[in-house]
Amino acid sequence: MRPVAVYHGGVFDRRIRVAELIFRFLISAAALLAALLLVTDTQVKQIFTIQKKAKFTDMKSLVILVVVNGMGAAYSVVQTIRCVVSMLRGGGSIVLFNKPLAWLVFCGDQVMAYVMVGATGAAAQSAAFAKLGEPQLQWMKVCDMYDSFCTQVGEAIATSVFATATTIIVSLISAFTLFRLYH
Amino acid sequence: MRPVAVYHGGVFDRRIRVAELIFRFLISAAALLAALLLVTDTQVKQIFTIQKKAKFTDMKSLVILVVVNGMGAAYSVVQTIRCVVSMLRGGGSIVLFNKPLAWLVFCGDQVMAYVMVGATGAAAQSAAFAKLGEPQLQWMKVCDMYDSFCTQVGEAIATSVFATATTIIVSLISAFTLFRLYH
Structure with missing residues (x-):
């Protein structure tokens, strides 16, 4: 027998559960959008006779960001479904919750939050190098060459920051x- | 009047408080060590007649890591002192705790944990570029030139990862x- 705590939650509990559902749905959408923005981002540049194509796979941190956002979207969809099911099963203001499930959700959320902060931080750092260069190390500003590619990467990182912040709230x-x- | 909850904690509570104290002390030491490793790290290279000096200020992400580790060390020293004071005042197994203080500590820990994960992730990304280069973007492996400088940066990042992991546990x-x- 699993230890199951059954209690009648108040208005506060109900609000928290609705907020959690909305946040998890927002994370799914934002993480998916960020991944799609990165995957679909390409720009071709003609330099004399050589054609150069910028893709997200040219930078490892962007590949990691795609993977992490994809994982985050998939995880959040599963969690959104769990929230809906538990609200439907709970019916009204009655809250059904057990400790093993609470631990599982807690651990998953913590891992996702820290992984997303780390991946977004690393990608933002890469983007800063690409945009501003690092003159001391003779790393050039590649964004001067691939302007529209960089703009879309910037949008993806902004979306990723939103997804990360919401994941922290949910955690x-x-x-x-x-x-x-x-x- | 602040709401103050007084209760007699058991062996479990006492263990948690001792663990918290040890972890906070470890964070202070590790964060300080990481900051010192970065600040003291220099390497001079003679290229024909030009003398080039590598310093942590050449890379913005390392400057950020120094600042964050410095903040983390200062914050953790304050928190370590709070733990000692509260254990001495609490005396034995009696735990004195009030909600406003718990909220303050909780918020501070959360902010420190995420800031440290972000800063360490960004610095690790920069270090990866310096070590491996990014051939697609023509960013050269600066670590081939400044080997001992890079080794010490690596040690600082490893120490920072330890401090970050411990901060997550404390949070x-x-x-x-x-x-x-x-x-």
């Missing part, structure tokens, strides 16, 4: 949901 | 400490 909600079971 | 402890006050 705080799941921490709250888990730890209040202990007193 | 989970403070989340647990706060949220169990709600039921």
Whole structure:
């Protein structure tokens, strides 16, 4: 038998669960958008007779960002479904929750939040090098050459920052949901 | 009047508080070490008649890492002192804790954890570029030239990763400490 805590949640609990559902849906959408913006981003440049094509695979940190955002989108879709199912099963204001599930959700959210912060931080750093160059190291500003490619990368990183911030909020909600079971 | 919850904590509570104290002390030491490793890191290279000097200020992400580790060390020293004071005042197994303080510690820990993950991720990305180069963008491997400088940067990043991981653990402890006050 799993330890199952059943209690009648109040207005506050209901609001938290609705907020969690909305946030998780937003993360799914934003992470998917960020990944798509990166994958579809290409720019071809003609230099005399040589054709050069910029793709997200040219920069490892962008590949990592695509993978992390793809994982984040898939994870958040699963979690959104879980939220809907648990709200439908709970019915009205009655909240059904058990500790093993709360631990699972908590761990998943923590991992996703930190992985997304790390990947977005690294990609933002790469983008800063591409945009501003690093004169001390003779790294050139590749964005001067691939302007529209860089703009779309910037949009993808901004979307990724939004998804990351929302993931942090959700990870705080799941921490709250888990730890209040202990007193 | 602030709402103050007084209860007699068991062996589990005492262990958590001792663990928190040890972790916070470790973060102070590791973050300080990482900052010092970066600040003291220099290498001079003679290229024909030109003398070139590598410093951490040549790369913005390393400057950010120094600042973040410095902040992390200062914050953790303050928190270590708070832990000692609260253990001395609490005396034995009696735990004195109030919600506003728990919220303050929780928020500070969350901010530090995410800032450190972001800064360490960005610095690790820069280090990867310096070590491996990015042939597609014609960014050269500067570590081939400044080998001992790069080795010390690597040590600083490793120390920073340790400090970051410990900060994440501590942030989970403070989340647990706060949220169990709600039921």
